[in-house]
Amino acid sequence: MSPEQRKEASELELHKRGIRINVQLHVIESDEEVELRTPVELMQRMLVLWVVTAVAAGGDVAHYRSYLETHGLKACLSAQEQAFLFADDITEELRTQFLQRQEALYFLAWAAGLTDKLAVPTQAANLKQILKLFPHAMEAPERLQAALKPRRKGQVLDWSDLLYRLHWAVRHAHITGRDAPGNLNADAVREWHQAANWLCQYEEENDWDKVSTET
Numbered sequence: 001m002s003p004e005q006r007k008e009a010s011e012l013e014l015h016k017r018g019i020r021i022n023v024q025l026h027v028i029e030s031d032e033e034v035e036l037r038t039p040v041e042l043m044q045r046m047l048v049l050w051v052v053t054a055v056a057a058g059g060d061v062a063h064y065r066s067y068l069e070t071h072g073l074k075a076c077l078s079a080q081e082q083a084f085l086f087a088d089d090i091t092e093e094l095r096t097q098f099l100q101r102q103e104a105l106y107f108l109a110w111a112a113g114l115t116d117k118l119a120v121p122t123q124a125a126n127l128k129q130i131l132k133l134f135p136h137a138m139e140a141p142e143r144l145q146a147a148l149k150p151r152r153k154g155q156v157l158d159w160s161d162l163l164y165r166l167h168w169a170v171r172h173a174h175i176t177g178r179d180a181p182g183n184l185n186a187d188a189v190r191e192w193h194q195a196a197n198w199l200c201q202y203e204e205e206n207d208w209d210k211v212s213t214e215t
Contacts, residue, residue: 001154003027006161013162017120017182019169025215028161031153034200039148042112042199044076045208047141049105050134052081056098061085070138078208102127103191111156111199113149118159120166121188160200163193168215 001009007027014021037045051064051073065085068074077085084090084098106125110118114130133144170186173179180186193213198205205211 001031001158003030003161006158009158010162010165013120014165014169014182019166019182019184020172021165022168022172025165025168028157028164029200031157034153034157036150036153036156037199037201039112039150042108042150043141043145043148044073045198046105046108046112046144047071047073047134048076048078048081049101049108050131052084052098053102053105055085055090056095056101058095061090067135067138071140080209100187100191103185103188104195106130106188107159107192107195108199111151111195112147113151114147120162120182121185121192122183123185123188125188156196156199159192160196163189163196164215167193167213171215 004027007025011021011023048068051068055061055064068077068085074082081098084094087094103121103125106115106127107118109115109127109130114133133147135141135144166184166189169182170180170184170189173181174186180189190213194208194211197213198208198211203212
């Protein structure tokens with residue numbers, strides 16, 4: 001599918017849902033211009049998100065710190081994630097902020113082939129089935145690695161284009177003091193958009209904290 005065809009398909013999806021369309025938004029990169037993250041990078045990022053969201057949900061921070069160090073994943077943490085996990089005191093505000101990254105984990109799990117379907121997010125993600133593939137103690141993530149079946153680039157780019165346009169609609173609604181359109185989960189749209197842009201190496205940015213979600 002060409003970038004122009006993706007734009008048209010995304011705008012049609014927004015139209016069906018009664019979501020405002022900004023026809024001025026440009027097309028995204030073509031398949032030929034994008035190189036997705038490697039399966040190893042994808043797995044490492046999912047493991048980091050699993051750790052920070054588990055701690056945000058009240059998990060034993062000492063256990064998860066130890067897991068990262070045991071399996072050489074500490075270097076995969078972004079600066080914000082490092083500060084969160086190794087803070088002397090984790091505030092409720094930070095817990096709430098990092099718990100939202102469950103949405104990014106969910107999108108990347110779909111991209112990794114750990115879940116079959118992905119629908120436009122209107123509610124919080126259910127990670128119950130996905131989390132069964134993640135380590136339960138200190139074991140290596142062998143089950144997770146064996147389950148990886150990364151999606152085709154075209155599938156990822158279809159969602160990248162759609163999320164770009166959904167995120168604009170969510171931001172426009174926020175700026176104008178309205179609820180998110182189409183019953184969208186605004187937090188999920190934002191997190192999925194960041195995850196998609198990271199996966200597509202948007203602007204060649206490798207730092208998770210700095211991945212742009214411009215609209």
